[in-house]
Amino acid sequence: MSTGTQLWMGASSHQFFQSKRRYRQRQLTNQLMLSLTGLFMFLAVIPLFWIIGYVILKGGQYINLSFFTHLPTPLGVVGGGVLNAIEGTVVLTVLASLFAVPPGILAAYYVAFRPNSVLGTIVRFGTDVLSGVPSIIVGLFIYALVVKSQGHFSALAGAIALAILMLPIIVRTTEEMIKLVPNSLREGALALGSPEWKTALSVTLPAAAQGIVTGILLGIARASGETAPLLFTALGNDNYDIGNIIRSGIATHQGVFTILGSIIGQPVDSLPLTLWKYAQQPYPERINQAWAAALVLIIVVLLINILARVWVQIQTHRMQGK
């Protein structure tokens, strides 16, 4: 064998690779590394199942129908639920999504197609910084900006604070997803004479829909689990009941907008906020209800995630003709 094929320590390539001992060693290393990655994969999912299991164990027994349909009872009175917090969470999340999703997607579209423009750089840097701002600071900011100037806490202020937290998540994921859409698709539409805005609405954004929806969901999941920004903005409200507001609004012949105004204009509770308040009280029934609230919160967030992922899967398969 020529010197050119000589490998380390003078062993020829032939001897080196055919050696039984080397082969055994490689197999062992392979098995060792494989079991290590498997083990750590297992360790990584332990917290998830532990948390879910523990919350089900502690809170599951306190969940019943009235937990979902009744307002909290005064201390010492048995029963009562967290209807106010469930409704508040829905109102806050829907409002926050309304505030964050349209500007988030538009900004992402701009950044995706003008990445090197001055404004594009600023927006990208800005969203990065914004995603690192502690949520309680956002709460304080909205307190100063909205609550102080309005003179009262409200669902509106809470939703704005949550929207600010959702915005960077939506912008960054949407931007990445739009960039993944092949440019040839966009060119195909433009070559037919489609204006840029129609191309975006009818081709680019639908093609990226799967990722965009995932981004929005991540944002919603983050917003619906936040407590800190709501402390100074939504505050909490034991008597919040949308049904009551609508009934009394109709009884006093208020317009639709007045009723909507009072739905978003007053302080509301949310599940994490209730959880936080109940968990630090010394009364066992409140603690138990906090566990139950935690369980409901986890289930809601999981359900949103699972449903949306299934929907997105179906859509993608339909588009790809499977």
Add this chain to the structure above:
Amino acid sequence: MTLKIRSSIAMENKAPAVVLPMDTASIPGTIQPVNENKIEIQDFSFYYGNFKALGNINMLVPANQIIAIIGPSGCGKSTFLRSINRMNDLVPNIHTEGQVCLNGEDILGQGVDVVDVRRRVGMVFQRPNPFPKSIYENVAYGPRLYGIGKSHGLDEIVYNALKQAALWDEVKDKLHQSAMALSGGQQQRLCIARALAVEPEVILMDEPASALDPVATLKIEELMQTLKETYTIIIVTHNMQQAARVSDFTAFMMIDNPQTRTGVLVEYGPTAQIFTNPKNKQTEDYVTGRFG
């Protein structure tokens, strides 16, 4: 098809802006006019920032003919093609000089509606790029842009476009299934149908068969022969056999020198002449495979 044979002098009278050199046969970019000229390109230069990508191109494109553009990679063939329907507008920092006239009207001029230019000059791309929608929706996309709905005979337009693109028989039973499930060749014919649905005058094809197998390529080439009765076709191709097979006229482009790397039109003429008896040494070297 009756050919309107017009002398260069007659054309000069009609459109004074077109200055044809006296010895038309020896100058690149000029050919003896056969049909009425669909596109007249005069002194066209194209810049990416300060880089001159295309220099002083003169070219007359007769109607209802197939024009092939050949040349080595990086000589600006695609840039040139994409200038004809202003797809280059999407690139920042570009500017052009000279004129590209469609039916005698400069499409590079101020105040020209780009959307209208792109409707009249359709484009088929290198890789099939159907939208992730149904076959029907892909073809209907263009007409819908111009406000044509079901009540205005959209179904008929879709039928005609698919028929013209020789795709109807293969897809008539699955119009509402996703276009992504079609084969590569079918997808490319769908893209042609999509371009035809807006009734363009010119179709630009940027290596339309380079991602396809030989059978699908043959189908596209046959299709081009039927399409040229209605449309004027300009095709960029790396495949010289393809250029020789399908085109009536061939343009050979090359970079002028390795320093400036500006693409120029070296020779332009009837395909048979370019491939059998080129006037230019570089053309001869290229078509005989000595470089490129």
